[in-house]
Amino acid sequence: MSFALPPTKLPKVGTTIFTRMSQLAAEHGALNLGQGFPDFQPPDFLQQALVQAMREGHHQYAPMTGVVELREQIAAKVEALHGARIDAGADVTVTSGATEAIFAAIHAVVRSGDEVIVLDPCYDCYEPAIALAGAQAVHVPLRAPDFSVDWQRVRDAIGPRTRMLIVNSPHNPSGAVFSAADLEALADVLRGTRIVLLSDEVYEHIVFDGVPHFSVLRHPELAARSFVVSSFGKTYHCTGWKIGYCIAPPALSAEFRKVHQYLTFSTFNPAQWALAAMLREHPEHHLELPAFYQQKRDRFRELLAGSRFELLPVAGTYFQLADYSAISDQDDVAFCRWLAMEHKVAAIPLSPFQHQPPPGQRLVRFCFAKADATQVAAAQRLVAV
Template sequence: MSRTSPYRSGLTIEDPRVSQRVQGFPESVIREMTRIAALHGAVNLAQGFPDFDPPPELLEAAKRAVDHGGNQYSITWGDPGLRAAISRKAREFNGIESDPEQNLVVTCGATEAMMASMLSLIDPGDEAVIFEPFYENYGPDARVSGATPRHVRLEWPDWHLDEEALKSAFNEKTKVLILNTPNNPTGKVFTQAELKLLADLCTDHDVVAVTDEIYEHMVYDGGRHISVATLGSMAERTVTINGLSKTYSATGWRVGWAIAPSTLATAIRRAHDFLTVCAPHAFQLAGVAALAMPPSYYDELRRSYQAKRDRLVTALRAAGIDCRPPGGTYYVMTDFSAFPFADDWAFAMHLIQSCQIATVPGSSFYADPRSGRKQVRFVFCKRETTLDDAIARLGRWEQGRDHSWPT
């Protein structure tokens, strides 16, 4: 079993001039699978981006912004109009109070918000508690910022949180807890009780919660998204990260943000300023229109993704691939133990070659690649026609699958 795909040259870059920092992590497996999917003409159910555009009114807003002055740098920590819009939505949707002048940093996606937050909070020797399986960026985020990760396992199949394991991950070196709810890749939506436990531990150990809530509008079956910053006094010690990518189907616009207590926001602004100066200004302006979408937009987004989730989960189960309907996000983590494949890479490559469906090998979501070796992740943020195609391919694969199995 290996973490290495047939397409990659290995972890180490054979050049002594390269820093140890980047020797410690490979190319993103998720983004690599997108490239492999294209090589094989496979349906890309690997990387989490929609194959459809943002709503037309947002496209119009972006065009207007390019035509009317959004072509130069913005204020480094964000266009004032966008910061005001973020602050308003965070109050109304999340219940988070923020001053656009003091508490907000607009970044190049949630990706940069997380990296800038970690760079601003971590000193060498500090530890970061990270739930596992995790969104694969958090590994390099810890590595680049110098944090020592402490992983706490969420267990298949219901991704429950072991209270004792979580408590024992906290110690005097713990500086941050990285939370992602709704969670990629598991689809877990952390419950109020779990968030309360986290909040108490952060408070008792003087730890900052850095919480990535980019899937906040994708919570299904009547569930509710809760921002940890709204619990007790957590607003004093929480960096809440979000962005336009997922909610508005605009992953290429690269607009995200962090909401933080003023001292932490000042620190994050420093890292952000020298990393990227500012997020794309025109798309920040279009973001004002995005954040003004009516409640019906979010209802329809949730309804449509829930229906897609149900279709994909039904098709996967019919094909003998084990999974539970995720409570949130647009991912389904699956277990293929019923099939005789050596590991997750073997199964993922088999699906690409025999079925023309690209997935993400499960080991890429774990620190130790021996974990997740019977798991692959599917996405369902695709057009109905793309899902029809993928589901038909899965059906055909299920019908004739034994002729292409490994022996």
């Protein structure tokens, strides 16, 4: 009897759009404004601290929950920014990237037959993790055109099997951000339920126009039921290091760590020491990051002012949504392929972030976390489209 491959556990999943578009960019020599990574270096101090940590011998396994010094610096940062006092030992777990943290948080509490509410468009790692837990994703679309949350629709989506709600602010891919009123509305929706909140806050330090980041950690009622996920890669321009962390109250952290310890066990040790030194010695980096990226946002928008793309508002993240309706009536995946192949600029289509894209939607995402020269070169090509 010949071997038969078991049925796939992820029938709707193929190679991610980020991988496909980056490969297409490489094949056609296109400037990659698709996948969300900077093309400039991490801070010099951080790089030097990494070398120093290796020279000091931090080459073996880090503690499963993360290097103590790093967790203490995370706790201090949270208190300084949000006024929330957390226990570095019981509440903070360092992970191998935010994606691992999201996966571990979902599998810590979500069981077969449960439902998890996600807000569309949403990052593409959410639903596969939900499916692998044997659960069902319930998609609630964000409101057009500003991608704000209709909290009544979220309330209506809650049922007896709802185990978790996933929110994301600053929001990838739209750049929308939560306000204090959103936190109050969210708390009101969850009050009286046993629903766990997963708050994806990887772009926490990239919020513009003088607006603070309204983390759920600012709201004690929400923090008491939340996994809050952050990313050092986004903050320090080192996405390839794949280091993030999760903050949760002790009972949730205990369940989270049960998954984490058998998923990656521990995270790259020298980088944890380097990040602890960076947080301790140079807190101005994350405090100045909003202005740093706002300058890049504004410059990118100015460079595209003469194009046929309609640029949507950007309140946070380092992504710019653009409507290409005046250019083409192709679907967004086909348009992005054409743009990369014919005009040598890679973008990301919006539809892979959505369960049911609205009819006639013509939106793509550009990453503006690029050096000035890259922005200028890409804009010249886009203005010519």
